[in-house]
Amino acid sequence: MQSYSAPLNDMKFIIEDFLNSGAADTLFKQNDIEIEDFNFILDESSKFCEEILLPLNQSGDKEGCTYENGKVKTPKGFKDAYKQFVESGWQGAALDQKYGGQGLPYIFNVFFDEMITSSNMGFGNYPGLTGNAFEAIKKSASDDLKDLYLPKLATGEWSGTMNLTEPQCGTDLGLSKAMANPQEDGSYKLTGTKIFITGGEQDLSENIIHLVLARTPNAPKGIKGISLFLVPKIIPNKDGSLGEENSLSCGSIEDKMGIKSSSTCVMHYNDAKAWLVGDLNKGMKAMFIMMNGARLMVGVQGLGMSEVSYQSALYYAKERLQGRSLKGAKKPEMSADPIIVHPDVRKTLLKMKSLNEGIRGLIAFTALQVDVAKYEKDKFKKQRADDWVALMTPIIKAYATDIGSESANLAVQMYGGHGFIKDHGVEQFVRDARIAQLYEGTNGIQALDLVGRKLPMHNGRLLRSFFHEVKEYIEENTFNYNLKEVIPHLMKSFGRLQQATAFIASKGLSDPEEGAGPATDYLRMFALTSLAYVWVKYIDISNRKMNDDPKGFYKAKIATGTFFLNKVLPETGALMSSIMSGASSYTKYEDDFFESSFS
């Protein structure tokens, strides 16, 4: 059964205990909001997810989106849900107040998005992309465009999309063929076909604002000749009222593996009226602002899927009666013990739980840095926050979505054969979670971004934000008695990460394939070490809260963390061996050998 209660205890722990350092405090002040109010809003938003979105998840998957004559119909109930979403003002919760948002800290967004995803990932994509489009327009577009579009996006009356992909152009955006021709009035006419466009057409919002990558005549070849354009479905009048339809259309929608309630559209632009966003030929820069936010949010989707998978698995593990505990029957009154008594089942559950809580902390800390980078005045602190976000974005995107998928599969495993049957709802998680590893840059590309761009950038300056943070923490706590069992775990994996980083950096210099080869292993190692850091801090905090722990929350934290450090973290050892043995065993593998077993 799809079982979900928002992990509010954990979220509040993160806000009040984990992030309750100076930075979080000032941030709340900056945004003029009390922690109590924040918690209240969190409660309210969780109700929306649990009560409105969750019930539509399975039905939405079953019905899917339908296409007829250029129009897309979302599944039953979505329209109402979206209306409520808009009317309650959720869309603008963390957006800029200047344009009608409510200016909550960014951290609210990540928590809310996690809950939305857990409840209904397909639905979540519609408002999610609107938020990203809002940020991209705000950062790069002219004041006129901002004034006209942002307020409507902030309410959710209009929605946003991002149009990068074309049939011949996926990862390699330099291959884009869409063409925008300049017009006398300073606007453009854009022509081309985009595919896989999430929310390209739907029946939820009254207008859809497409952000489209295209080149202009005479633009340089490849990625350096790409510009970003704003293309509204309906061209607004100056006062924001809706004017005439633009010449663009949705040609069809895809029949997909998962997130069936989220429309994935083929979009045709046929001399559509378009406006340049940001500088000519600097489309990638403008788009990256959107993509970085979007990548973080896709990571959050991974966490959301992992959380609902965990909770659904837990639900079943307590319900399903099979076999007896090896220590003797736990429920002699029943025909059998619930499967949660079995060591392997417990271990599976804990793996999911410990990863979820760790990732949630890492994401929250990163979200905090997004705001710190925005508000901090001190140059070096600001830079450090920016560096942290840039460094962690690919790690969170790839690792959290890997875990989302892994947990979904583990949930199916928990249900045994029943997991394979649609009614139980967990197979949907496997199908839905899978996309997050693919879109917004596949996870392989994230790993390359980490190794090829983020590592060498400014001679490793981005790394400083993480490595120094952790190193200083270790040095301060080497003799912390409370941590004597846990610090060594962190030290060990941190040391491995340092060595692997130095190794990849020096190898990669002389042979780029040696850098790119171990990228995925390295990203995973980096992620696990970051989680170890989060967990050690959790344990440290919890140790100090043990006296006031009526519900055993802190005790549970320590126990979960102990599990993580002993059972999950050691994977870094295996990754280390793989990384340090170099890439030649596959880069030098002869092409013909791939076919040696069947030809």
Add this chain to the structure above:
Amino acid sequence: MIKNVTVIGAGLMGAGIAAHLTNAGTHVTLLDIPDNSSHNRNNLADQAVSKLMKLKPAAFTLPKNANLIKTGNIDDDLHLINSSDWVIEVIIEDLKLKKNLYEKIEKIMKDNLIISSNTSTIPLGKLTEGRDKKFKSNFFITHFFNPPRYLRLLEIVGSNNSDSKFKKDLIEFCDNKLGKSVIDCKDTPGFIGNRIGVFWMIVAAEKAIKMGLNVEEADTVISSVFGAPKTGIFGLLDLVGLDLMPHVMSSMTEHLDKNDEYNLYSKPPDIFDYMLENKLIGRKGIGGFYKLENVNGKKVKTSINLITKEFSESKKPSIQSTKLAKKNLNKFLEIKDKYSEYALSVVLEFISYTLNHAEQIANDLLSIDNAMKNGFGLASGPFELMDKLGKTWIKEKFLETNIKIPKILNNLPEEKFYKVEDQKLKYFDFISNKFVNLNRPNGIILLSDIKKIREPIQKISTASLWDLGDGVTVFEIHSRGNSIDMSTMQFLDKSIDTVSNSYKAMVIYNEGPMFSAGANVGEALFLGNIGLETELVDKIVEYGQKVYQKLKYSNFPVISAPSGMALGGGCELLLHSNFVQAHVESYIGLTEAALGICPAWGGCKELLSRFENNKNIPNGPMPAIMKAFQTIGLAKTSTSAPEAREIGFLRSEDGITMNKDRLLHDAKLVAINLIETYVKPEKLTYRLPGRTAFAALELGLKGMFDNGQISEHDKLIGHQIANILSGGETDMLNEVDEDHILKLESNSIQTLFKQPKSQERIEKLLETGKIIRN
């Protein structure tokens, strides 16, 4: 032997030549016409000398060289030529004026006075018309390139009447003393350099305009295809001065054959006229194709649009294919985008011109390659360029583009003009149509030659050890910027063992653009960034100290032979060498402080000891400490080897070589001389005042900070350097050893390396090449 020289004509070129003559220790008499408007009849020459003092890049290797110039005017002082051994005429390019002057000289000259003209275009035959036999036998053309101190090419032209001993003397002097790469040229218009080089420039510029490239694009393409300096073509025209072009072009077309390809370009592009009319003549004026403009108080580099003639901010073009040009030129020239098509047409026209006229202008292809490399800064000469492309490929392209295949190409029996056979370098002699041995003159050894015929004793990707014969080895660094990273340091360590076991001496030398930019701070920064400070200390700082100590106290002599920059860790390498033979163009300095750190491979201890033993520095501990403090704290860098000696980076006994090509040979000679009698140096000991000296230096720092001369961060850096140089916790009663100071260096650099502002300085240097003050 030439000891005294008279230069007639104190324009930019004449004065520059005079200055460079003094750099060679020569006494110079500089004459111009009398200035009748001034009470000082020598005004013109005097003015020229004071302008020289301010020139950038500096014309003098030491400002005091100016004292070697005696000024005068030709009306009153022409007789002074007879106290010279050589007189160079550098007056304006006007045949009549020159001939008048020669006539006067002829009347009073002594028998053994060598006379030369610096004309760039007028044939020798014309200049000596009407002169007597003696004059003719003593007369040559010596054609310098501007600026005379820095451009290594010197073309010499004699005639059938020339006295061969004079010619030999002249060549020897220009080569050994002035450090020039001297080429014996035929008496044809523009000789070799200008004939081929100006043609190359005009073709490259015209085609860029015709084919619709903008100035940045053309400059980038030309620079990467020809291995030319970043100035490319339009930047080069700015440097040379567009105003010179019409003169050169008209003089070329005037003296050249009517069929010569120059005639195709006799009408300059419209934009040239426009620019000349608007005084856009280049860097010496208000700007040229590039111009600095003031935008909101900031200097912004702008460039001209070749079509609209408007200036706008200069933007670096993004031409990805130029990377390919460096890797695989043939492939680049075949991709057929507008850049490659442009490059191909310039290349073909340039090499076709060269091949068609080679025999007429030069004795051999070496001269032509040399001229283009040393006169125009190309990485390879036209024949070397052709060797990259291959004869077959070139012929194909000539056929495709309907260019007649030059005879020399048809005569060439193999794919390339240069080859190695039986461990010997050979080149194609286009006169005999045979390959002949490439023999360098006595006193010239080039590592680049050795590399072609021999394998190194051992090598890694950033450094190699070569056998130079006679027990002498060469340690060559060839990393980016010739910086020294961990693996290079390990390799040096290993090479010391190798030399110690099997050879007798080590020369540290390379033929890159610089000796060494110092430690690879990028690597260090990275390690610091990932929190591996222990490795940074163990594997970089303290290991480096150990290896440099080992180098200094090894059982064989170590001779460093720098040319170009030797900064930071590169300078420390010199300081730990037993002898330095420096090229005159050596820019030496302990520049760590500019990066927010301090010398930590023994630079502080070595410099301190040198100053303590320097007789020109007053006795007692403080003067030496103060001098070291200023030198290191202000990151003083020499602008020449003689200045490095004055600052103290070179000892009085260290040698200076004027001609870069002779540097390795000179260093080898030193090595051979040292081998027999070599004993390793005594270990250094110091008596330092400790805290009291530290307090004095601190006071100085505070003063500078209060006056706003240095930043807070500079003060912090100064504080650390002061601690090292004052000896830390010690006093005058205590004798401390080198290790004591090395430890202080290590502690200080660790502290400084952790500072965000130091990291910022290093980062900015690595990313922009610029030093920031924060």
